[in-house]
Amino acid sequence: MNLEDIARRAGVSRSTVSRVINNEPYVSDRTRAKVMAVIQEVGYAPNPAARMLVTRRTHVIGVVIPRELITVFEDPYYFPTLLQGIAEAAQERDYATLLWVGSSSEDEDRLYERVLQNRLMDGLLIASATRQMGITRRLVEHHIPFVMVERPAALEDQINYVSIDNIAAAQDAVNHLIDAGRRRIGHITGSLNNSDGLERVEGYRLALRRARLPYDPDLVVEGHFTSRSGYLGMKALLKQGVDAVFAASDTTAYGALQALHEAGVRVPEDVALVGFDDLPRAVEANPPLTTIRQPIHQKGYQAAHLLLDLLDGKVRGPRHILLPTQLVIRASSGANTF
Amino acid sequence: MNLEDIARRAGVSRSTVSRVINNEPYVSDRTRAKVMAVIQEVGYAPNPAARMLVTRRTHVIGVVIPRELITVFEDPYYFPTLLQGIAEAAQERDYATLLWVGSSSEDEDRLYERVLQNRLMDGLLIASATRQMGITRRLVEHHIPFVMVERPAALEDQINYVSIDNIAAAQDAVNHLIDAGRRRIGHITGSLNNSDGLERVEGYRLALRRARLPYDPDLVVEGHFTSRSGYLGMKALLKQGVDAVFAASDTTAYGALQALHEAGVRVPEDVALVGFDDLPRAVEANPPLTTIRQPIHQKGYQAAHLLLDLLDGKVRGPRHILLPTQLVIRASSGANTF
DNA sequence: GGTAGTTCTGGGAGCGCTCCCAATCCGATC
């Protein structure tokens, strides 16, 4: 069933049917209605391949997620939520979403090789990359439209991205601890090959400086956004002696909490704790976790809309969008706002 | 850059280049090498739209995930892991993966409408559906190849699926509790509009019968695979008085655990608990959770391979694949195998 | 009633591939 068939049944020409389908002007109401009726009746949908071939547009966007990120790093809540936001935007604009997930058996470079070889996408969404340099440079050089969902490590002024202001958010978290009277504040970092992780360290540093508190490298333990690194990091910090800890993610904070419980340290009386993400579990933690809420769904939603705006020529890049975060105060930080 | 360009540069015809690209016989080694060299040199990749148009194959499979399932029901660990398995198989067979996630603003029917209208896919993977009847019937009628990742509610003998033997697995879980001497065993179910949930109830029932224990409807509380329903379900069961509980998912078990802790009930001394899934968190629970391990990644991987085998004509449907599960005994069930 | 301008309609060309058939080449065989 093709355009010509519909045309014959409706007693018009191929061109007219095409105009109706693409909602173009210069079709009389009578003709339009007649054609629509036939289309409805036979359940016709145009052949996307034929359309792509001539328009050079696929109406497909690609989402690239390096393997480790989907389940290992961070909380598994992150990517489903991000994908949900992306899918919602794509649906609104009538685009389909092609998913590229790195697999265990290949490294990131191979993944990008496959993505670049596949010419089925109008643009790309890069959902967090660990070794972005290589890929982003190539994308920029090849003029492939793309949006990153995190601040790029390089070429920032040439790259579109949607992120949050990690520095300000981390400062909020640490300021909150300082305001609550804490003075020896430790930080269990996220992955430091990633700008989210790096910026949170920076925010931590700035907050201490603003309060004229010393920056003690021994109070900063490198982690990987994981629960395990939170557990180990907390053990290290307990040896150093701290009265508060800012964990780079809620997942990290859970690990820390476990270490604190095992050590018989009271939270928040002895050590106050602040996380980052506001995962659904945060409110169920014991004690409920003070944390930074970040709009994960919105990140995906806005990044997708930005990409589609770029593709439609509605906006011109590079664009940088920073979404707001919010400090959510619960019991773990010891502020009596419960 | 198209076939003709490559042909000109290599001094051969369009047809020969096509043969090389598609790895067809009847090309001399010398010619093949020459063409390959040119392709490498200019970084040529064939236009997928043109290819699709004539072959009527897209080399794209669709994955459909109704909205609620991606983040709300079950643990968010489930879908990332499933997708990972699917993506891995697709990659091995050189297929791309189109993702269809229901959005909040539309219901399942609308999602399926969009999927059916989009003709960009050779086949579909249905990753759990709540109201499958409508869609599966239409897919079967339209002869669209598809594989479900759960046992279908209807038309079972006409539908390809990959699942686990939920009945046997649930029996294992309950038998384990019975073997440990428990006699008043409750069950917090999963969603009962879903075969995974229904079959686990059935397994629970069969295990009791085999042990000649009475089936008491008051000891079965309907849940939704969620933590909250586990919490509420456990509270209800505590009123009934139980010495063990089989929760339909680990997430449900976490909720139950919280209710038990709050009530000051000792686990496993007073109430033994078994979950289902073996999420990474299960081992970190307090006490560590006895549970049924199910191969989520494998489910996705095998389902995708089955779909591709069907598409390639390597196998003929309908095929039913049941993957093995495994009882993982930890402290929460009170068996001293710690 | 003629003309100009607009709205509407139809059909050729071509997007870049694969498929098919015909033509050519080549070594072996008699």
Next chain:
DNA sequence: GATCGGATTGGGAGCGCTCCCAGAACTACC
């Protein structure tokens, strides 16, 4: 050295759509 059959190569046709241009139909105006 002619013949044969398989290996190799080339080019026309056509997939289903959009784009473009030409022509028809209609309207408004003088």
